[in-house]
Amino acid sequence: MPKKKHIVVLGAGFGGLTFTQKFRHPNARITIVDRQNHHLFQPLLYQVATGGLAMPEIAEPVRTILAKRNDVQVLMDSARTIDVQQKKVELTHQTLHYDYLVVALGMVNSYFGNNEWARHTIGLKSLNDARRIRQRVLHAFERAEALQDEAERQRLMTVVVVGAGPTGVEMAGALSELTKRVFKKDFRSIRPEQSRIILVEAADRVLTMYSKSSSAKAQASLKRMGVELKLNHPVENISQGCITVGSETIEAESIIWTAGVEANPLVKHLPGDHNRKGQVAIDPDCSIPEHPEVFAIGDIVDLTDAKGVHVPGVSPAAMQMGKHVARIIHDELEGQSSSRPAFTYLDKGSMATIGRSSAVAEFGKFKFSGFPAWFLWLAVHLVFLIGFRNRLTVLIQWMYAYLKYRPGARVFEKPDSPNQPVI
Amino acid sequence: MPKKKHIVVLGAGFGGLTFTQKFRHPNARITIVDRQNHHLFQPLLYQVATGGLAMPEIAEPVRTILAKRNDVQVLMDSARTIDVQQKKVELTHQTLHYDYLVVALGMVNSYFGNNEWARHTIGLKSLNDARRIRQRVLHAFERAEALQDEAERQRLMTVVVVGAGPTGVEMAGALSELTKRVFKKDFRSIRPEQSRIILVEAADRVLTMYSKSSSAKAQASLKRMGVELKLNHPVENISQGCITVGSETIEAESIIWTAGVEANPLVKHLPGDHNRKGQVAIDPDCSIPEHPEVFAIGDIVDLTDAKGVHVPGVSPAAMQMGKHVARIIHDELEGQSSSRPAFTYLDKGSMATIGRSSAVAEFGKFKFSGFPAWFLWLAVHLVFLIGFRNRLTVLIQWMYAYLKYRPGARVFEKPDSPNQPVI
Incomplete structure (x- = not known):
């Protein structure tokens, strides 16, 4: 039996979680890393801030969501560096080697250079x-x-x-x-x-x-x-x-x-062009140029899709990309050698x-x-x-x-x- | 019209809150002070600690509970000193003068002298x-x-x-x-x-x-x-x-x-005997000796009731005392000069x-x-x-x-x- 392919997912937001939920293959295992213990339903976060909802009502532990997936390991940790040449990610507590990497780290606040x-x-x-x-x-x-x-x-x-x-x-x-x-x-x-x-x-x-x-x-x-x-x-x-x-x-x-928001600082570690907001330019299939084994999804990417639409940084787009990449990797593991499809955003x-x-x-x-x-x-x-x-x-x-x-x-x-x- | 009597309640736990809910008189107004903004249902606190319940499910803002009581002012503040001679309580932000004082401050953790x-x-x-x-x-x-x-x-x-x-x-x-x-x-x-x-x-x-x-x-x-x-x-x-x-x-x-727990340090400001846990000895009607206008209720008191039962520091006892004191003050404002009844604990x-x-x-x-x-x-x-x-x-x-x-x-x-x- 060949060694299972190791897929590392960075971030358990809408993109990373959707990828992990949609992807499943007998020859692969997933490690999903997030610095928090929970997936957060961010669209309702303002209601927690204003006293309308309690915190556990809009957050669910990532482990709990994926408890039945024995092929998935959940780690609460922070990525420190991404090394696409050596195909490894350094976390605070350990180093992960990957066959495929899905970067779904999301955005952080940006103060236009006024960090104070x-x-x-x-x-x-x-x-x-x-x-x-x-x-x-x-x-x-x-x-x-x-x-x-x-x-x-x-x-x-x-x-x-x-x-x-x-x-x-x-x-x-x-x-x-x-x-x-x-x-x-x-x-x-x-x-x-x-x-x-x-x-x-x-x-x-x-x-x-x-x-x-x-x-x-x-x-x-x-x-x-x-x-x-x-x-x-x-x-x-x-x-x-x-x-x-x-x-x-x-x-x-x-x-x-x-x-204002900008891409998680770690996105800079990815090769390729980055725009003013730190978002990385990706190929039409959501992979990083010259690194077909590395994907970037969600609001950290700068992508104009197959229909000429600039994909907005919203959760439905992140989820659609997660699903798209899950399909691509699945097909490759199945040995289907057809060229990868381009991502198309469906505006709901x-x-x-x-x-x-x-x-x-x-x-x-x-x-x-x-x-x-x-x-x-x-x-x-x-x-x-x-x-x-x-x-x-x-x-x-x-x-x-x-x-x-x-x-x-x-x-x-x-x-x-x-x-x-x-x- | 005579000036309304001012009743100050310190603490919005089971004792202080029950008193405030039960007491109502046209010639009186209440100020209830707590250092938190909420009444806490402490018996279920361990479930919040162990991930069974969310915080707002066992806590309710004191203001909300008492929103319909126009005769009640709620203050989120901490009492600093109690002066029973001058009938005043100093809070962090203001000084309150009272006609009646109900002290219901509850217990704090005690480390038997090992505060580190x-x-x-x-x-x-x-x-x-x-x-x-x-x-x-x-x-x-x-x-x-x-x-x-x-x-x-x-x-x-x-x-x-x-x-x-x-x-x-x-x-x-x-x-x-x-x-x-x-x-x-x-x-x-x-x-x-x-x-x-x-x-x-x-x-x-x-x-x-x-x-x-x-x-x-x-x-x-x-x-x-x-x-x-x-x-x-x-x-x-x-x-x-x-x-x-x-x-x-x-x-x-x-x-x-x-x-271990001991009475809130402020209870020491009350005259009278204090036991090892800082609890104050009170008269059978729940008032402080020689200060019929000052009551202490809840787990901060050291009281053997009319039936010879030593009243335990549990929430039903605090609630019963709150109700008892509400009755006493109400009767006095009504001008009923009969002597005050002694408190009797009903063990439920x-x-x-x-x-x-x-x-x-x-x-x-x-x-x-x-x-x-x-x-x-x-x-x-x-x-x-x-x-x-x-x-x-x-x-x-x-x-x-x-x-x-x-x-x-x-x-x-x-x-x-x-x-x-x-x-």
């Missing part, structure tokens, strides 16, 4: 980020309630969201509902409607990847909910509790960064929600907004969430939140002793 | 503690999976629980199930059945507050589940990753402390669970164990959990965990950057 901004803002890429945002915002309002100083109160009750892409828009909408409506019943001294949720964007409209009409509808929804929109306001500077946009300086306890549409009962959705020429788009958003997100238990509990949380205006996860853990860090 | 042990162990009093235990234990097994070194592997896969009271017993049982049974399907390199869960106790039996026959049944259950019991083993020393009990030294990545029984399908319960002369006790335990805990949504989601989690052997909250957040603290 990272210290004064909270991104939204991981459960830990979501936890920090929830702590920061909820604690700020608790402190405001105990204060008499009007200026300090206003500062504590101000949240700035930088970047009006889908994450920023969803975040700003959810924060506005939380602080202006939900809190209204809870607080006595402060007036929650006095809270400021400011959405800052360098471009001239929100959701630039959508049509202008959808952008306009989203903007109208945001305004109706009391979100202050600052379009054409590029960020000039950020320091602790203070952000300058355009010529305006805003004091805010909470500054949330959703403005996109949608973003803007708080309770409001959303925009686009499917080709079809555009929805308002309640129908929102309802569709709920349904699609429930269907794609991993695990039936998660679907059921999230559905209950949402029904309750909708009926009672009471999102169910508004608790945060303050460390008991001053020796433990607050954030 | 706190640094090497994790207690189980708060959501943050539970989160740290979950991170510590799950991360240890992930690291063990990536290692070849057998000794280090064994150290990572060893958990010591100090103290075999109800919390320690429940914790050890849940950890044993998690590591020996649930993990079995998940890991490939390590053999989870090789994990060691060691329960250490200075006394000669577990659950000393129960009858000997219940202790024996609990011990048999623990052994059947693979928990190593070390009775008559007082702790001699604890250092980082290392604990000495009796003459034996055990290397363990995770050491969990449930061995007690129970502890030891993992799946096993528990012990005692109601006066009636003793249960095994499945009936376990089922009763589930039912009682569901009924007392605050919030219907929580009850429903917890029920779903439990049903799933029971049917599928898959507790649903086995995720933890590893910080993304080394600049953020791991724990």
Whole structure:
């Protein structure tokens, strides 16, 4: 019996996990590596940050998802270097030699060269980020309630969201509902409607990847909910509790960064051209030029597909690429020598929600907004969430939140002793 | 109209919250202070620590619970000093003057004078503690999976629980199930059945507050589940990753402390006798001697009730005291000059669970164990959990965990950057 081919997958996001779930061959074994112990359903991360959902409801241990796959080894570890010449990946704790490598490492926050901004803002890429945002915002309002100083109160009750892409828009909408409506019943001294949720964007409209009409509808929804929109306001500077946009300086306890992402730094280790965002140019089959045994998938790639569409960095594209690469490797192991097919992206549409009962959705020429788009958003997100238990509990949380205006996860853990860090 | 009486409640645990919920008078207003933003259902905290439940499922914001009570102000703050002469409480952010004071501050971990042990162990009093235990234990097994070194592997896969009271017993049982049974399907390199869960106790039996026959049944259950019991083993020393009990030294990545508690240090500010655990002796009506306007309730008091029963530090006693004090103050505000009734504890029984399908319960002369006790335990805990949504989601989690052997909250957040603290 020939030695089994070893396939190493870096990253258990939508791309890496889909590849691993779809690929199975008697002559191969997979090692999937992620620095976290869980696959994260990132589209709902903002709901964890704003107290709508609990962390385990949108995350599932990678081991659990793949528990029945005896041909798969799951490692919680970080890749340090990729050596495509020697076909090996160095992790913190061991070195893996591969026959095939699937790089699906995803994006990290980018601060356009101002890395010190990272210290004064909270991104939204991981459960830990979501936890920090929830702590920061909820604690700020608790402190405001105990204060008499009007200026300090206003500062504590101000949240700035930088970047009006889908994450920023969803975040700003959810924060506005939380602080202006939900809190209204809870607080006595402060007036929650006095809270400021400011959405800052360098471009001239929100959701630039959508049509202008959808952008306009989203903007109208945001305004109706009391979100202050600052379009054409590029960020000039950020320091602790203070952000300058355009010529305006805003004091805010909470500054949330959703403005830019770049490829995981490790992607630079891959040969080939890299664009400004660190994304790597790949061949039409998703492999790295001159390395047919190395694939890159998901938002870390810069690819114009067979139909001339530039593949966007969204989860359906990552999943489609994972499936595509699974098919290619499977066929090769079967000895089918036909040339590899090129990847083609199938655009299933996109949608973003803007708080309770409001959303925009686009499917080709079809555009929805308002309640129908929102309802569709709920349904699609429930269907794609991993695990039936998660679907059921999230559905209950949402029904309750909708009926009672009471999102169910508004608790945060303050460390008991001053020796433990607050954030 | 006379100025409203101001009642200050310190602590939103079972005692303080019950008082606030039961007391209502048109001539009074309440300020309730807690250093956390939530009431915590502590009896289920070990399930959060062992990945069975999510944090928001056992915690509810105090503000939300009391949202409809316009006569109640909730403050998230810490009391610094209590001055019973001047009738005032200093918080971190303000000073409160009271007409009545209800002290319900609860217990903190006690290390019998070895305060450095706190640094090497994790207690189980708060959501943050539970989160740290979950991170510590799950991360240890992930690291063990990536290692070849057998000794280090064994150290990572060893958990010591100090103290075999109800919390320690429940914790050890849940950890044993998690590591020996649930993990079995998940890991490939390590053999989870090789994990060691060691329960250490200075006394000669577990659950000393129960009858000997219940202790024996609990011990048999623990052994059947693979928990190593070390009775008559007082702790001699604890250092980082290392604990000495009796003459034996055990290397363990995770050491969990449930061995001792003492009254919140602030209770010392109350006049009157204090016992070794810092609990304050109170008058039969639950007030502090010579200060009829100051009450102490819950586990911080040292009281033998009207029937000669020494009131135990359990949540039903705290709730009964809260209700008792609410009645007394209400009657006084109504101008009823009759003397205050003495508090009488009604023992409704007690129970502890030891993992799946096993528990012990005692109601006066009636003793249960095994499945009936376990089922009763589930039912009682569901009924007392605050919030219907929580009850429903917890029920779903439990049903799933029971049917599928898959507790649903086995995720933890590893910080993304080394600049953020791991724990």
